[in-house]
Amino acid sequence: MRQRCLLSVITTRRRVASVLAGVVALASGVSACSSGSSAGGANGRTLTISVSGDPLNLDTANCVPLVFCSVAYDSLIHISPSTGELQPGLATSWAWVDKEHRTFRLTLRQGAKFGDGTPLDGQAAAASLNSYLQAPGPFASLSYPLEKAEAAGSDKVDVQFAEPVSTHYALYLLAGQSGVGYVVGPKSAADRKLLLADTDGIGPYELDPTRTIKSVEYVYVPNRQYHNQDAIKYEKIVLKPVMNPQTRLNSIRSGEVDWALNIAPTDVSAVKQSGASIARGPLGSFASMALIKRANGPLADERVRQALAYATPRHDIATAIFGTDAVPTSSVVADGAEGYNAGDVNQYAYNPEKARQLLAEAGQANGLKIQVLDPSFFDPGSAVGQALKAAYAKVGVTLDLVPSDASPGVVAQQMGNYDAVIMTNGANGLSEVVFTMFRPKGLANPLGVPLDLQLTTLMHEAATAADPQQQEAKMRAVTARLDELVYTVPIASIPTLQAVSSKVANVSEKFWTIEMNPFSPVAAEAWRPAK
Missing domain, CATH: 3.10.105.10 (Dipeptide-binding Protein; Domain 3)
Structure with a gap:
């Protein structure tokens, strides 16, 4: 089963970023303690990404392009990037409680912890979902007909819908493609301002605010609390907002970055001539x-x-x-x-x-x-x-x-x-x-x-x-x-066209998510440095 892409106000979250970026400044945006640039794509243990937009902030309800959050958050349901199949993520199993398909019960992964060591349980999952639905910004309403969530025991959460939905769509809504499936920690669920300039999730990497410069580059480092350390393939992830498509093209051709998002169809041959490959969504x-x-x-x-x-x-x-x-x-x-x-x-x-x-x-x-x-x-x-x-x-x-x-x-x-x-x-x-x-x-x-x-x-x-x-x-x-x-x-x-350096291995030629997801919780799917 393949599906993707929740809309933004009237477009995909990915495209909204290119308008919001540079237009909306954060009063409490990401600060930096360093003004130096990070290592580029030449460092095999660093994955450097040229992104076609700058996030409004790092709140999962406003995080566009999605890569700024997908690097730091696993979702309740995982979408296989290469097949589009909906698979266990932070939820390991699920079932409808009623025949009308309005109450969906998820069983949560044992041993999963947020970055501060707080364990994932039914209350934390419900708090995250309910907080998202009340979050300011244009995207929360796109989770309709998701209505609310309640803990159903220590390892379960009931997700309730305003009207019947298919099993596929219930899973898809919780798969992170709109942000709602990304589970934030209890402290951030209670006060979403904590998410404006930091991450608070269960994912392979977490933001390093001390090395992050708003609108210049965002640096992520391994999350040592992550339950699947085998899925962490890089020592550092660097995301660089680059609005100009020609600059993104030049950066992948020169080897300055390892992945350039949203390549124009007219630039495909130039990408291939440089030795990089094209993946299609x-x-x-x-x-x-x-x-x-x-x-x-x-x-x-x-x-x-x-x-x-x-x-x-x-x-x-x-x-x-x-x-x-x-x-x-x-x-x-x-x-x-x-x-x-x-x-x-x-x-x-x-x-x-x-x-x-x-x-x-x-x-x-x-x-x-x-x-x-x-x-x-x-x-x-x-x-x-x-x-x-x-x-x-x-x-x-x-x-x-x-x-x-x-x-x-x-x-x-x-x-x-x-x-x-x-x-x-x-x-x-x-x-x-x-x-x-x-x-x-x-x-x-x-x-x-x-x-x-x-x-x-x-x-x-x-x-x-x-x-x-x-x-x-x-x-x-x-x-x-x-x-x-x-x-x-x-x-x-x-289709969406993405350019990837030959220095990166395990990249699918096609992907069935909003953006490619190099940071899969499945170790066999995660990108890694080429040998």
Whole structure:
């Protein structure tokens, strides 16, 4: 089972970092007692990373890009980076307490301790989860429908959901991809300000504040309390926020760093020529045009929404803008994610004639005008917006593009003022799409338009199915209905490209997490210096 990526305000946590970095300064940010730089990638026992963003702070509820926290926190559930399988992490087993799939009981790993020596138990796990749900910042709400947690004995915790969810999604939510699955210590759960400039988790490494310089480099050292010392392969981890993609490219080519995040498709050959390799994350991001004003007006008509889907030349747009690695699709669920329905990939193959027919049936034969917010953060240079504008003009639809250089947070506040929004968000699985994007007041539904009744019925049936194979089949049926509704016009799934030095061993060619995770709790998966 493969799925990834919780959204940020309206994008992946990874991409939010590139906007927040350098814009939001921490009054109580990471301090430094040293101004010198650390050893670079040339030191085989140091893993040096060029990261495409600087974290707002180190609170697990705001930690973007995720690597700033994944290095120091194991999650309750572990996602195998190479297969996407959901496996034991700090929780070693799990089961539903009720048939409605609303109370999920986790049994916790024995012998796991926080950095200060405090043991992990049911109360500590519950305190961490509840604290996260109340944390300030934009990400806590993305854990819906996770509602609260309670200790169920010394080694167990009950996680409660506001509505039924599939076993897969319950596990995925607790796997750290949104931060909620990272368990923080009891002191930090009680006072999250302690996390602004330090780490407090159960992971292979921990921050060294004395050698960390905010916005310059973050230094992590081995956590001697960690229960699996065999998974610690490096003496030091150095994370360097580098916003400029050309600088990241140069740093991996020169050997200054061992791993450079988010390489442009046009730079792949340059990376390979330098002797470094490229790893691909198939569930990288997803380009679409979210249809916001669906309560009334033209976009309330399913035929109009489907007409826009048919009028979208997604193959041409994907190749021209996102490169040959991009996967054009008519479905909101990408290949490899929960609920993927292969039959929907070409459901809206480019067909302007069909688009004009549907528009006529909907009473829009004389054309219509749609006002579209086109944020530069998601659509640099308005490339997607301009391509859609040209394509839709051929079927009588006028796109009134409104460019915006606003941050994601401001864009989120503005979305409800427009008919549609150009977006590039995470390539999500079905549950994630419904719960974070399209539910009333979700990220792509700021006006609170109710979900389709048939869709919600199918979701409930799928979530509560006892047999895993039956559940997956029902999930595909939900995806089919969601694709019929066209709440957003899908364009393409775009893989994430990462560059890794030849000095690093045990790197998978593909990864199924938000970012590659070199710091796996499974020793056989953890990156290590090449011999």
